[in-house]
Amino acid sequence: MEKSIEIIWNKGFSKEENLIAPKIDKLFKQKSKLIFEKFKQKFWIYNYRLIPPALLFSIGHIYLGHILFSIYLMLISLGFFFFNYRIWKSFNNIDINLNSYQYLLALKNNIKKMFSLYTWVYAISTPVLLIPIYWMLPVDSTKFKWLNDLQTPYIILFLVILSLVISIYIVLAYKLEIKIKYSQLIKKLNKTIADMEEFKLELAPATEKEITDHKEIVLGASFGVMLGTGLGIFLGTVFYSANNYDYAMLVSVIIGIVFGGIIGGLIGYTINKQNDLKN
Amino acid sequence: MSSDFYISLILPYAPIIIKICRAYTNSQEDFEDYYQEVCLQIWRSKDNFREDSQWSTWIYRLSLNVCLTLLKKSKNDKSYATDYLPDEVVLESHVFADESLNMLYDAIKQLSELDRAIILLYLEEKSYQEIADIIGTNQNNIGVRIKRIKERLKKILNGKIN
Numbered sequence: 001m002e003k004s005i006e007i008i009w010n011k012g013f014s015k016e017e018n019l020i021a022p023k024i025d026k027l028f029k030q031k032s033k034l035i036f037e038k039f040k041q042k043f044w045i046y047n048y049r050l051i052p053p054a055l056l057f058s059i060g061h062i063y064l065g066h067i068l069f070s071i072y073l074m075l076i077s078l079g080f081f082f083f084n085y086r087i088w089k090s091f092n093n094i095d096i097n098l099n100s101y102q103y104l105l106a107l108k109n110n111i112k113k114m115f116s117l118y119t120w121v122y123a124i125s126t127p128v129l130l131i132p133i134y135w136m137l138p139v140d141s142t143k144f145k146w147l148n149d150l151q152t153p154y155i156i157l158f159l160v161i162l163s164l165v166i167s168i169y170i171v172l173a174y175k176l177e178i179k180i181k182y183s184q185l186i187k188k189l190n191k192t193i194a195d196m197e198e199f200k201l202e203l204a205p206a207t208e209k210e211i212t213d214h215k216e217i218v219l220g221a222s223f224g225v226m227l228g229t230g231l232g233i234f235l236g237t238v239f240y241s242a243n244n245y246d247y248a249m250l251v252s253v254i255i256g257i258v259f260g261g262i263i264g265g266l267i268g269y270t271i272n273k274q275n276d277l278k279n
Numbered sequence: 280m281s282s283d284f285y286i287s288l289i290l291p292y293a294p295i296i297i298k299i300c301r302a303y304t305n306s307q308e309d310f311e312d313y314y315q316e317v318c319l320q321i322w323r324s325k326d327n328f329r330e331d332s333q334w335s336t337w338i339y340r341l342s343l344n345v346c347l348t349l350l351k352k353s354k355n356d357k358s359y360a361t362d363y364l365p366d367e368v369v370l371e372s373h374v375f376a377d378e379s380l381n382m383l384y385d386a387i388k389q390l391s392e393l394d395r396a397i398i399l400l401y402l403e404e405k406s407y408q409e410i411a412d413i414i415g416t417n418q419n420n421i422g423v424r425i426k427r428i429k430e431r432l433k434k435i436l437n438g439k440i441n
Contacts, residue, residue: 005383005432009402012380013294021293022311 035189036107040091042181047084050077069136076129083121087114104193111186115178117218122170124222127163131229132253134159135236152237217268224264225257232256284325289318292338295403299339301374302387302395303346309353310374317345332412339405340413343396350392386435390428397421398428 012018054077058070094106134155147155236252289296300313321341328337375381387395393414400410407421414421 005429005436006402008377008379008383012375012377012383013298015376018375018377018380019294019297021290021297022314 035104035185035192036091036094039107039111039182039185040088042185043084043088043091046181047081047088050081050084066137069133072132072136087117101193101197104189108186108189108193111182111189119171119174121218121222122174123167124218125225126167126170127160128222128225128229130163130166131156131159132257135253152233156233216272217265220268220271221261221265224260224262224267226260227264228256228258228260229253230256231260284322285318288325288334289321292335295335295338296342298403299342299346299396299399301384302399303350303392305388307374313346313349316349317342320345336405336409336413339400339403343413347392347396382436383432386432389435390431394424394428394431397424398432401425401428 054073058074058077061067061070061073091107091110094103094110147158150158232253232255235256296314296317300310300317304310304313321338324341328334332340375384387398390398396414397410400413405413407418407425410421411418
């Protein structure tokens with residue numbers, strides 16, 4: 001005999017197992033996971049977007065005959081790519097066993113740290129990486145004659161000021177980029193955290209593992225590169241005066257950057273490890 | 280949201296919310312997400328509740344509004360993904376222990392969003408006046424609409440439920 005829809009409905013929902021409400025904490029866990037995955041996915045996509053313009057730009061400069069500059073550009077892009085990759089990987093350090101509330105708090109904390117780290121990286125690396133370009137690209141056209149005619153210390157001063165101005169613009173652009181790319185996600189994250197706080201969930205004491213703070217390493221490497229560049233320019237000037245060797249400046253600057261960066265980075269890494277131990 | 284509020288003012292009406300959320304979702308994940316959003320929205324909007332209607336009626340209205348909003352939002356996001364998935368992956372038809380109820384729900388999901396809302400309220404034994412109040416239409420339209428929906432459901436379910 002055919003049943004009416006009313007009978008099916010009432011009979012079906014008379015059984016309690018058909019009306020089990022989902023547990024709120026479980027729901028939050030799912031939501032937290034979703035926010036986390038979305039963030040990681042976004043970050044990863046943006047990192048990959050670095051490669052095509054860097055490649056095109058480098059190939060373009062190879063075509064124009066600026067081989068050293070192309071290699072330099074590729075190295076910087078690769079450096080940024082792997083730096084981003086490390087940051088991306090470090091997000092996996094957030095303990096999955098935390099409850100949803102702590103998990104989201106740890107994620108929020110890591111995102112905040114990441115933004116501050118990138119601000120530092122852009123602020124410091126921009127002038128450091130821009131200054132050597134002067135010696136890599138031919139700037140002997142009539143347009144830049146006034147610059148080439150200046151004495152080396154004044155050229156450096158000019159480049160430092162110019163790089164600092166560009167650095168300020170890049171930091172401001174990064175702040176704007178954060179707003180455009182991540183504001184929706186961060187709003188959602190904050191909203192979920194606020195909702196959970198309101199739920200007054202019983203929470204275990206916080207035990208989240210935070211991402212390693214790379215600030216000391218970045219600062220160390222940046223200062224190392226800066227000092228190395230300065231030393232390279234100085235040595236290059238001396239060698240050039242002594243031997244009249246055309247590539248003296250370029251070679252000295254590159255050696256200065258590489259060694260300065262490595263030594264500075266290592267010092268930063270040691271400080272970073274010591275700080276970790278203290279904490 | 281305090282646990283007191285949830286236990287005393289939402290949990291007794293959880294069956295209503297569950298029934299509505301089930302009608303607008305195709306997976307357990309979506310269902311749980313919708314359920315949570317409805318609970319949170321009830322709590323957030325509790326100050327907007329006016330005494331001129333019953334708490335349960337207000338919950339119905341709010342639940343339907345939240346589900347329709349989420350459905351609209353997810354349609355754009357999911358249309359691409361679901362286009363490439365076989366139906367059995369997208370639809371979780373066997374969410375209830377009762378097979379007839381599963382079939383009825385599958386049939387309800389084939390209705391338009393508004394018709395789903397109307398038939399759910401009808402099956403919950405709401406009066407035409409209450410349904411009209413919740414949906415925002417007049418009582419006469421509801422009677423005619425319910426008749427049509429029932430005929431459509433009968434057609435869809437023809438011979439399937441014994």
